[in-house]
Amino acid sequence: MVRVAATVPSSVLDYSARVGQVAGRRRSANWIAVASLILLNAVTTRPAKPQSAGAQSTGARLDGASPSLPSISPHDLAAEAAANELLALHHKGSYLRYRMETVNERGDQVRDIIESKDGTVARLILKDGKPLTAEQDKAERERLNDMLASPAVFAKHVKNGESEKSTADKLVPMIADAMNNTYTPGQPQSGRNGGAPEIVMDYKPNPKWVPPSTQAQALTGLQGRVWIDAKAHYVVRMEGTIFRPVNFGWGMLAHIYPGGKLEMDQTNVGDNRWIFTDFSMNLSVRALMVKKLDIHSSAKTSNHQKLGPMSYQDAIHLLLATPLPER
DSSP states (O other), X not given: OOOOOSSOOSOHHHHHHHHHHHHHHHSSOOTTHHHHHHHHHHHTOOOSSOOOOOOOOOXXXXXXBOOOOOSSOHHHHHHHHXXXXXXXXXXXXXXXXXXEEEEETTEEEEEEEEEETTEEEEEEEEETTEEOOHHHHHHHHHHHHHHHHOHHHHHHHHHHHHHHHHHHHHHGGGHHHHEEEEEXXXXXXXXXXXXXXXXXXXEEEOTTOOOSSTGGGGGGGEEEEEEEETTTOOEEEEXXXXXXXXXXXXXXXXXXXXXXXXXXXXXXXXXXXXXXXEEEEEEEEEXXXXXXXXXXXXXXXXXXXXXXXXXXXXHHHHHHHSOOOOO
C-alpha cells in the first residue's frame, strides 16, 4: 500500500502522468509502495482540469474458495509478502520488455519499455489510441538520442528512479507492524492468478503504531483486502479504500478525503518474476489549503518478454529500431 517520492512534482498533471512511468521503473507497483507515492504526491499538487472520482468496481472474476490457512501468523505473512515486494522492485538479474498504457489528465499514452542492466528506458509509441505524429516521433527520438549522446542525461533519469526505490525500501518493511492483518477464510479467489490458490487477508491501520515519518502517515487512513499467492507469498491483488481523512502537516500541507480507491494486480511472468499488470486510483484531495480536487489515473502493462542483460545504449538502439505500431 505504500510508496512516496522524495520530491514533490509541480502539478498533478505531471504527477498523474508519472504514476505509470514510476510504476514501470519499479517493475512491480508494489502494494505498499505505490499507495504512499500516490497519497503524498497527489495531495501536494493540483491539476489543470479536475475530474470526477467515481466509485470503482474491481472488474475481477472472483472464483473459488480460499485454500486452507497457512501455519504462520497474518503478521508474518504480511512481512514476508512485503519482503517479496522489494525483491520484485529490484528484480536483480531479471530483465523484461513490455508495453505500458497510462490514462490520466494527459490522455491515453502507450510506451515500449525495456529494462537494461543500467536502468529502464522507454519510448512513447501511441497517444490517445493513435500513431504518433511525425513531430511527436521526432521529439521521442531526440530525447532518446540525447541519452545516447550524454551519459549524464541518462544518469539523471536513473537517479530519480533510485531515489523512489530508496523510499520504498524504507516504507515497505513497515507494513506488517503498521497494519492489523487478519485472514478471511472462505472468501473468493481473485481469478487473476492462473488458478493458483491464494490466501485472502483484510488489513486496517494498527491504532498502536506510530508513523515514524510524514511519508508513513499515509498508511494510517488506508484499509482493504489483499490476495497473496499461497505458495510464493507474492501479492496477486490489492484493493484499498481511504476510509478516514488523512492529514499532512496538520492538514495545512494536504488533506485526503475518505472514499478514495486504490487497486492493483500483479502477475508472475515466469521464474518467479512478478510485475504489476493493472493499477488505478481515484482520490479526492485538498492541497495547501486550496479547493478540493478529484484525481483519476490508471496504468496497465502487457506483452511481457524476458530479455538477457544489455546496456542502456543497446536498449535504446533496440527501441529506436522497432517500427511504430499503426494503432
